Amino acid sequence: MATDYDAPRKTEEELPEDSIEELKTRRNDKNSGKVDEDEVEAAESFELPGADLSHEELTVRVLPRQADEFTCASCFLVKSKTQLAETRGQEMYCVDCV
Template sequence: MATDYDAPRKTDEESEDSIEELKTRRNDKNSGKVDEDEVEAAESFELPGADLSHEELTVRVLPRQADEFTCYSCFLVKHRSQIAVTRNGHSYCVDCAD
């Protein structure tokens, strides 16, 4: 919503809204909220240290591409343009070369 900062502001005397009107508007805004079942909401939360032994993780490993390398210091896969130095046959990225 655009606001015209050059327009004159309303003073308290010019305001036509009564306290009762404002209270009913506030109540109307809250009436549109959806009640959520607490049990269903709690099931979606993962607690730290929770037992995840029954969960299964599926990972698809892609082969190394011709234009990629793995930094010997941080072990991140990066583009060949990120090679800063190669020592003893090991490549280091720009971030780890210092």
């Protein structure tokens, strides 16, 4: 919420003095409008237009390891040899993990 810092401020006399009972009822009123909703149930009922992919089949082609690639021993991502920072025995580590 934006605040106008140039606006005149209210003095102590202008601020309303609320009793503790009034404050408690206001707090209860604010919470009464909240609805408990199951996130999973809400996600299942929400559908994007044209999002029915049940008849689709996923095909993935796995390429063999290339000569200029390595798999980081820490993050397990395949990286280019230019990202190689350190080798400890047989294990190679990328610049992001060192």
